[in-house]
Amino acid sequence: MDKQRRQWLAQAAALGGGAALTSWGVRAQGDYPARPLRLVVPYPAGGGTDTVARLIGQKLSQNWGQPVVVDNKPGASGMLGNDIVAKAAPDGYTVLLGITAMIQSPGLYKKIPYNVERDFAPVSLVARSSDLFVVPNRVPARTLAEFVALAKASPGKLSYGSYGNGTSAHLHGEQLKMRAGIDLVHIPYKGAAPLVSDVLGGQVDSAFVDVTSANAYVTSGKFRVLAITGTQRHKALPAVPTFAEAGFAGFEPNGWFAFFLPAGAPRDVSSRLSAEIVRITRLPDVSQRLADMGLQPVGSTPEELAAVVATDTPKWARIVRDAHIQLD
The missing domain is CATH 3.40.190.150 (Bordetella uptake gene, domain 1)
Known part of the structure; x- marks a missing residue:
């Protein structure tokens, strides 16, 4: 220090x-x-x-x-x-x-x-x-491990959305790529609202969405939450693991x-x-x-x-x- x-x-x-x-x-x-x-x-x-x-x-x-x-x-x-x-x-x-x-x-x-x-x-x-890592229902992955396997099978074919360049979502997306050894195309949005809209509509393959913007939909069944950043699970999603629990350290801040x-x-x-x-x-x-x-x-x-x-x-x-x- x-x-x-x-x-x-x-x-x-x-x-x-x-x-x-x-x-x-x-x-x-x-x-x-x-x-x-x-x-x-x-x-x-x-x-x-x-x-x-x-x-x-x-x-x-x-x-x-x-x-x-x-x-x-x-x-x-x-x-x-x-x-x-x-x-x-x-x-x-x-x-x-x-x-x-x-x-x-x-x-x-x-x-x-x-x-x-x-x-x-x-x-x-x-x-x-925290940020939630989510996928639209059309993506067959039901766990983070399954999504990583999909991405490895089709390098450079899947995308992840963030709520802007340089945001936590962008940093988390790049960190996931490095930690998992996968190639995802970054799609930066101008804010969380259009990102959530495209996740709901299935226009993006995955996304890191801040919990305040996604909170109204987390139990709606309109998309799947595969993991959460930070050190604690979401109270409304007790079955969704943190990234560390899913085997990916470094997402704790x-x-x-x-x-x-x-x-x-x-x-x-x-x-x-x-x-x-x-x-x-x-x-x-x-x-x-x-x-x-x-x-x-x-x-x-x-x-x-x-x-x-x-x-x-x-x-x-x-x-x-x-x-x-x-x-x-």
């Missing part, structure tokens, strides 16, 4: 302690929040990230008596919104709801306008997500939704925001809503989020490097 990553973990641990002054010299604010919060979502309205942001933001507003304004800033694979928060005043009033792409982008793009571990303060990991502040935010502000997000995430109605989206509710401390970022960043970078994926 490099020096900067160790320092970031140490700073996150300090945030969890709730000290009165930051090591970066920003004075704490005991009356926080004294005005509205801006919650930046680096993706369009209506998507999973937006839904999570509005769910948590509404509860924050209700409890704190201050408006939480969700500000959708899509563009450049989330980097536009991320950069807005990275360069915002570190006063606790500009908050980011980020996703896994934050730590995948540095391996995919030569130039990133920020450094995740230098420019952001971790607050709380709200929920974990989960997707996630997490809150960040600009680096240098006062420690008591970060600690208060983190504690409130943890409390909200564990409310029965919020926890159930996240579960209904196919997510695993978490609610973590800043240091727990920092550890996830520090652990998973090199894993994603290794997949990108080994698969020779470059987007610019």
